[in-house]
Amino acid sequence: MAVHDAMYVLGGKWKISIIASLLFGKKRYSDILKDVDGISGKMLSRELKEMEINQLIKRTVITTQPVSVMYELTPYGETVQPVITILAQWGIAHRDLVTKGTASVEL
Amino acid sequence: MAVHDAMYVLGGKWKISIIASLLFGKKRYSDILKDVDGISGKMLSRELKEMEINQLIKRTVITTQPVSVMYELTPYGETVQPVITILAQWGIAHRDLVTKGTASVEL
Numbered sequence: 001m002a003v004h005d006a007m008y009v010l011g012g013k014w015k016i017s018i019i020a021s022l023l024f025g026k027k028r029y030s031d032i033l034k035d036v037d038g039i040s041g042k043m044l045s046r047e048l049k050e051m052e053i054n055q056l057i058k059r060t061v062i063t064t065q066p067v068s069v070m071y072e073l074t075p076y077g078e079t080v081q082p083v084i085t086i087l088a089q090w091g092i093a094h095r096d097l098v099t100k101g102t103a104s105v106e107l
Numbered sequence: 108m109a110v111h112d113a114m115y116v117l118g119g120k121w122k123i124s125i126i127a128s129l130l131f132g133k134k135r136y137s138d139i140l141k142d143v144d145g146i147s148g149k150m151l152s153r154e155l156k157e158m159e160i161n162q163l164i165k166r167t168v169i170t171t172q173p174v175s176v177m178y179e180l181t182p183y184g185e186t187v188q189p190v191i192t193i194l195a196q197w198g199i200a201h202r203d204l205v206t207k208g209t210a211s212v213e214l
Contacts, residue, residue, distance in 0.1 A: 001124065001127055001128075001142070001144075001195070001198075002194075002195040002196075002198035002199045002202070003123060003124060003127040003191055003194050003195045003198055004124055004143075004144050004198070005198035005199075005201070005202055006123075006194040006195065006197050006198035006201075007120065007123050007124055007194070007198075009201070010194070010197075011119070011120045011123070012118075012119070012120060013114065013118045013119060016110060016114050016118070017108065017110060017111055017114055020108055020110040021108075035108070036111075037108075037111050076201070079197065079200070079201070080197065082193050082196075082197070083190070083193050083194055083197055084110055086189055086190050086193045087109075087110045087113040087114070087117070087190055088108070088109040088110045088113065089109075090113050090117075090186065090187065090189070090190055091108075091109035091110055091111070091112035091113035091114075092109045092112075093186070094112070094113075094116070094183070094186070095109070095112055
């Protein structure tokens with residue numbers, strides 16, 4: 001199933017949220033860390049490395065003092081935008097069920 | 108971000124693929140296991156339990172000899188269909204990059 005291929009690249013708990021953060025433009029590591037609720041520094045580093053290898057994002061070192069590192073989506077990474085949009089719509093539509101916990105809601 | 112809420116419910120490696128399998132209709136545990144490449148029996152049991160708690164799926168025990176258990180999407184689970192469709196389209200569009208491994212492809 002094609003959805004398996006997509007999940008092979010985008011699956012896991014954090015990649016979709018990291019891409020959603022970078023859709024707003026180039027960001028520093030610390031900005032992404034603030035954007036993605038609940039992710040640890042160690043996990044973010046690991047996910048960013050994996051996403052770089054998968055060519056979803058590009059990493060640029062800026063030789064300021066001190067040095068800073070910027071992350072941005074590649075053209076390939078930007079193709080994920082429709083997935084993010086539909087997930088956000090689904091998240092908004094089902095916010096009640098998600099945030100109030102499922103047990104309280106009669107379907 | 109609304110996408111975090113969506114990923115809170117749909118995130119992880121397997122839920123999207125399990126929902127994709129159940130979009131084709133009611134299925135036995137063994138059918139789902141065959142559909143979802145790479146998932147272990149133990150992991151499938153755990154994910155199905157979580158999805159039942161989250162009201163994405165419904166579990167029906169059929170009192171045949173031997174007893175059999177069927178899984179199906181709830182109306183809430185079916186609302187995920189547009190997400191699956193977009194992910195499948197993305198998976199097809201990027202199959203080359205995904206299956207041939209990223210290194211070999213010039214962006």
